[in-house]
Amino acid sequence: MGAGPGRCKKCSPGYQQVGSKCLDVDECEAAVCPGENEKCENVEGGYRCTCAEGFEQLEGACVKEEVPESAGFFSEMTEDELVVLQQMFFGVIICALATLAAKGDLVFTAIFIGAVAAMTGYWLSERSDRVLEGFIKGR
Template structure:
């Protein structure tokens, strides 16, 4: 029983010693070799860091030739490295983020104060769109010319939309009042001719209908003429 307890204690002591040894020999993140876990015990640093007084200090690559970025981007320092970030849209080359860190303003922008701000081409005195039927719309760094209402662009020019052709219109869409009256008279004339033809065959039903239609037409004609005579008489007075 005592042997088992001794064996268990030895295992526990070995485990604690190994854990302590790992903690003792673990180095700070920036170190790859050290004599202790403290920051001031580094002997060799990782890439992106430099040893100074046994401490690994971050290298600012943006202040050296290491931070070499493309012309329209700027260097941004990070822990142990750097990033190349794009300049503001209004910049041609920059020293940092935002429109106030531009080296030069891009086309469509002008220096206002210390910032490169968008030019409102549509608000300038000179007309940006040359066509009389075009509407100017300002965009970021530029503008566009849209055709006005009722116009479409054809061969780079705004032309008026064509009205619907006669075939696409309704049959009686553009008919005038006088034309309606003529069509009515023609219709009644055709009906009377048809009834007269049937009445000539001696059919009493069609003969009666024909006589009634003639009487109705005569009454309508006399009434219309009477209204016109009265109207002209009143106007003459």
């Protein structure tokens, strides 16, 4: 208040006079936000209390945010559908290895034979009942 910012005689609330200028007071230097999980935010001519990160305003208090569980890509699939996807994935891998093995590369031939053996052992061990049941029922 006065004849321009360089000749202040009196400052507005939230400002303090330093020499002939009015500068913003950082109210957050004093503990002004009494609520739990609040943080002070200095604004021009004042301050505001906001919730700290990870908290949200609810009925006048800062409470921990509820983070909704994000749905995964396969979250709505049934167990049987996942088994079919696994079988398709292994089939594609085996097919690619078989193609490389057919070209006569001994390394890929060995990998192909190992992959077929491993997949056969896997499906015929713990999954055998479900796999056989799926084939019988046409799934």
